[in-house]
Amino acid sequence: MGTRIERIEPIKIRFDPSNPFHPRSHHLKKTMKPPQLADRLLKLFCAPHRLEEVQGDLHEEFAWQVKRLGYRRARWQYWREVLGFFKPFVMKRKETAYSITYLTNPGMLRNHFKIAWRNLVKDRQFTLLNLIGLSTGLACTLLIYLWVNDELHIDKYNEKDDQLFQVMANHFHGDAVETINHTPGLLADALAAEMPEVEHAVTVVPASWFASKGVISAGENRLKAGGQFVGKDYFKVFTCPFLQGDRNSIFADNSTVALSEEMAVKLFGNTKDVIGKAVKWDNAEFTGTYRVGGIFENSPANSTEQFDLIFSFNVFFVRRPGMENWGNSDPSTFLILRKGTDIGQFNAKIRDFLQTKDKTKTQLFAIKYSDKYLHGQFVNGHQAGGRIAYVRLFSIIAVFILIVACINFMNLSTAKASGRIKEVGIKKVVGAFRSSLIVQYLGESILMTFLSLLLAAFWVVLLLPQFNIITGKHIHFEFDATLIGSILGITLLTGLISGSYPALYLSGFNPTAVLKGKLKTSVGELLVRKGLVVFQFTISILFIVSVLVVYQQIDYIQTKNLGYNRDHIIHFEIPLAMDSVKLKSAEAFLGEVKNSPGVVNASSYYHNLTGDHGAISGFQWPGKPPGKDIDFSNLEVGYNFMETLGMELKEGRGFSNNQNSDREIIFNEAAIKSMGLKDPIGKTVKFWDRERQIVGVVKDFNFESLYSTVKPCFFQVYPVMPNIMVKIQSGAEQQTIARIQKVFEAYHQGLVFDYQFLDENYKALYAAERRIGVLSRYFAGLTILISCLGLFGLAAFTAQRRQKEIGIRKVVGATVGNVAVMLSMDFMKLLGMALLIAFPLIGWALSQWLHNFAYHVDLGLGVFVIAGLSITFITLFTVGYQAIKAALMNPVKSLKSE
Amino acid sequence: MKRAFLGEFEEVVLLTVAVLDESAYGVTVTQEIEQKTGRAVGFSTVHTTLQRLEEKGYLSSKMSGATAERGGRRKRFFSVTAAGRKALVDVKSIREQLWDALPPQTLQLMGG
Structure with missing residues (x-):
């Protein structure tokens, strides 16, 4: 042993820290x-x-x-x-003789799972209803989320999206304002030069400007392609990465083109060694041989402008004379504004910009390019919604579906939970804390909601291809953080809310009262449940009425008399070059087609009949008030155009088929009215130094979408134009078309005869509406289904609870009918209330929607009657089944056991 | 009887408690070991060892003797139990047997 160290002496005075007199x-x-x-x-x-x-x-x-x-x-x-x-x-805590209940005790957790599972299995029908209802709701919400997310990202792919603006033009026709996205081809350069806020400006003639796609060919390969013409600053404005070649090479001369990756692969099999090769391009006056100068990445799927080829705008400028004229508005103009530019101030500056260049009243303003897709409608020259309405509508639908599904889930699980009150009592007696009960019940319902979520995800994956077909989109089920976060959040919230009733309410009871069976369902609870049912009914009715009206409107649009007859008319394109030999050949072709058996009439025209038209200003007419100017839509047509389409003339005649016809002009009624001309026939008008004599006035017709009213327009006639339109006799369409095809192939060797029916084009105009119609029908159906599942379960639950009452009623003489009616009546009352709430609401909302259309159906009583009857029928069917089942039960059975 | 097994550090701690006699608690044991062996030991190590020895039955403890530095908290005083004493004696005798078994030349080489 070593030496003992000095002991550390314990201090004898007990230290009291609160003693202020202690020395330390x-x-x-x-x-x-x-x-x-x-x-x-x-x-x-x-x-x-x-x-x-x-x-x-x-x-x-x-x-x-x-x-x-x-x-x-x-x-x-x-x-x-x-x-x-x-x-x-x-x-490590000291062990005690008593086990401590803590929430994550594995034994207890196992018990929770076991009880949850037993409860689910005990009433399979109930579990199934609950699962299907909630998972359907979640699946719908997920799908809509994906759709909305896709819509919101359209045209947002450009790097300088924040600064990218498009110039729009407000044209004034009398009191009316028309907003179009066509601006003079000279505008971009002028704006870039004169406005310091403009960093870059570019003129673009998008591929969609042309009535139909052109044909590109290399060797034997011929493909349809969309070509766009862009100014030299295009690549500074839009994001368009080049895979090969120099992107500025297309501006070097007027015979270079850039191909998309897809086009290059289709034409040459790969993208290597394509640069410098020659391709032939067939599209009206741009037909010719071009050299490939570069290959760019395919335009992204979320871009509204899809194009396969890029040409220099110079090509367009050279081949379409008239572009140098300020009065000619064909291309679109895009701007990159400097960072920090106040768009309001900038718009005030450019408002009258055109007046400084030309005699016009047209006003300019710029809007954010990526906003145009969702906010593409203009009222009185101001942006006024557009597709965003559908995005909002569907977001609302998604929220409603989710609410309905959640309400269902809550209603059913709370109804079910009230049967578990004894379980709560016993658990409390053997020492469960309230907190552990809360965790158990919340956990149980969250478990259930997550099961539904799994099921819903499975459904979405399964349905997504079909959904893409209906919506015309390319949506992938991508897991992004927002999606996962929001869906998990929603699921968790549903679980928490629906679990909160048993967790917070039932767990609070005094166990003795519960076990004695003294507990009564409170009035408040019943009221809440009834309120929720009324809410569900209301939403179902809203959906039914909306679907009916949306369908009526779409049907109305598609069958409305447009002022011309679009049935049995096919149209196709022919290559047209401005040399007299080829023009003669085209005329001969048209003549031959017209004389084929089965053909009623044939004509030609320039622009797209159902799409946009360029506008021309600067007209002079007799009696024109000084300062007044009108923009006229310009329809360049061949002979017999009005006859082929069955347009009616109000006054005068159609174009004469002779040399003098190029001095003739025809207006529509709206144009004559806005000019204020009396006796227009024979009067002379002037535009761009061209003199024209009015020979006829056609009745107004809808040449654009029915969203807009009829605009002033004029017709000029040419012997032949690149779009051929043929009216054929009904009954033998196929043979006639085959005959036309033969003629076509004889005249245009190697070209594909690619025709379309005019009425189909017209339908395509309303593709968005039709898609919305189909989608809303599905979603409405699903909402109704979910509500019915809920009703079904709730009716079963009520019947079960009132088993004894029904038994006694039957013993004292009630018939099956009496009992069934009694049980159904409860729900019918709720339905009645829902109808009272829903009808005024939906009537107001739908009349708002219909006002978007210049031509629309009137909101009749019919739809309300149909909706009311159908929902009543559905309810009766759902509830009645349970009511009759309960009423048919043998009272002895229900009464004998306690 | 099964022979006691003592780890090296356990042995040191147990011995130190015996050396300190009545005044063995966490702080004194730690400081004693530090002084005697010159090795820095953590409080927690000493505490763990004391506790383990108590669990093995070589030490017993009682709480008393609050002081000012301790904020009025009591100390846990340790004392060696009979079993602890036996374990120490066992260890010592094993050591001695081993020393005795050393050949003299080896002992010389080691400077003993």
């Missing part, structure tokens, strides 16, 4: 305190029965170390020591 009290408090945070940490993890000695030792050591090392280092030392105590032996 002040000292200890102020300077020698060990770090508080470390102490708190120690307290947190150290077992309570060990804390005293450990902390005491540490403090004593600390006091000693302060003397030895100084305060600062002692504190560090203290921290080290405290952290050293982070060991199992210090943390």
Whole structure:
């Protein structure tokens, strides 16, 4: 044994920290305190029965170390020591004879799962209803989320999206304002030169400007392609990465073209060694041989402008004379504005920009390019919604579906939970804390909602291809953080809300009262449940009425008399070059087609009949008030155009088929009215130094979408134009078309005869509406289905609860009919209330929607009657089944057991 | 009887408690070991060992003797139990047997 060290003497006076007179009290408090945070940490993890000695030792050591090392280092030392105590032996709590219930006890968790599973299996029908209802709702919501997300990202792919603006033009026709996206071809350069806010400006003639696609060929390969013409700053404005070649090469001369990757692969099999090769391009006056100068990445799927080829705008400029004229508005103009530009101020500056260049009243303004897709409608020259309405509509539908599904889930599970009140009582008697009951029931319903979520995800994956077909989109089920977050959030919330009734309400009862069976369903609870049912009914009715009206409107549009007859008319394109030999050949071709058996009439025209038309201003007419100007839509047509389309003339005659016809002009009624001309026939008008004599006035017809009213327009006649239109006799369409094809192939060797029916084009105009119609029909159907599932379950539950009552009623003489009616009546009352709420609401909302259309159906009583009757029928069917089932039960069975 | 097994550090701690006699608790044991062996030992290590020895039945403890530095907290005083004493004696005798078994030349080589 070594020598004994000096003992550390225990201090005899018991220290009282609160004693201010103790000599060390002040000292200890102020300077020698060990770090508080470390102490708190120690307290947190150290077992309570060990804390005293450990902390005491540490403090004593600390006091000693302060003397030895100084305060600062002692504190560090203290921290080290405290952290050293982070060991199992210090943390381990003292075992007691009583087991402690803590929430994550594995035994208890196992028990929770077991009970949950037993409850689910005990009433399979119920579980199934609940699962199907909620998963359908979640699946719908997910699908709509994907759709909305896709819509919101359209045209947002450009790097400088924040600064990218498109110039729009407001044309004034009398009091009416028409907003179009066509601007003069000279505008971009002028704006870039004169407006300091403009960083870059570019003129673009998009591929969609042409009535139909052109044909590109290389060797034997012939493909339809969309070509766009762009100004030289295009690549500074739009994001369009090049895979090969120099992107500015297309501006070098007027015979270079850039191909999309897809086009290059289709034409040449790969993208290697394509640069410098020659391609032939067939599209009206742009037909010719071009050299491939570059290959660019395919335009992204979320771009509204899809194109396969890029030409220099110069090509367009050279081949379409008239572009140098300020009065000719064909291309679109895009701007990159400098960062920090106030768009309001900028718009005020460019408003009258055109007046400085040309005699016109047309006003300009710029809108954000990526906003145009969703906010593409203009009222009185201002942006006024557009597709965003559908995005909003579907978002609302998604929210409603989700609410209906959640309500269902809540209604059913709370109804079911009230049967578990005895379980709650017994658990409490054997010592369950309220907190553990809350965790159990919340956990159970969250488990159920997550099961539904799994099922819903499965459904979405299954249905997505079909959904893409209906919506015409290419949506992938991508897991992005927002999606996962929001869906998990929604699921969790549903689980929490629907679980909160048993968890928070039932767990609060006094166990003795519960076990004695004294508990009554409170009035409030019934009211809430009834309220929720009314809400569900209301939404179902809203959906039914909306679907009916949307369908009526779409049908109306598609069958409305447009002022011309679009049935049995096919149209196709022929290559046309401005040399007299080819023109003669085209005329001969048209003549031959017209004389084919089965053909009623044939004509030709330039622009797209159902799409946009360029506008021309600067007209002079007799009696024109000074300062007044009108923009006229320009329809360049061949002979017999009006006859082929069955347009009616109000006055005068059609174009004469002779040399003088190029001095003739025909207006529509709207044009004559806005010019204020009396007796227009024979009067002379002037535009761009061309003199024209009015020979006829056609009745107004809808040449654009029915969203808009009829605009003023004029017709000029040419012997032949690139779009051929043939009216054929009904009954033998196929044979006639085959005959036309033969003629076509004889005249245009190697070209594909590609025709379309005019009425189909017209339908395509309303593709968005039709898609919305189909989608809303599906979603409405699903909502109704979900509500019915809920009703079904609720009716079953009510019948079950009132089993004894039904038994007694039957014993004292009630018939099956009496009982069934009694049970159904409860729900019918709720339905009645829902009808009262829903009808005014939906009537108002739908009349708002219909006002978007210049021509629309009137909101009749019929739809309401149909909706009311159908929902009543559905309810009766759902509830009645359960009611009759309950009423048919043998009362002896329900009464004998207690 | 099964022979006691003592780890090296356990042995040191147990011996130190015996050396300190009545005044053995966390702080004194730690400081004693530090002084005697010159090795720095953490409080927590000593605590763990004391506790383990108590669980093995070589030490008994009682709480008393609060002081000012300790903020009025009591100490856990340890004393060696009969079993502990036996274990120490056992260890010592094994050591002695081993020393005795050393050949004299080896002992010389080691400077003993």
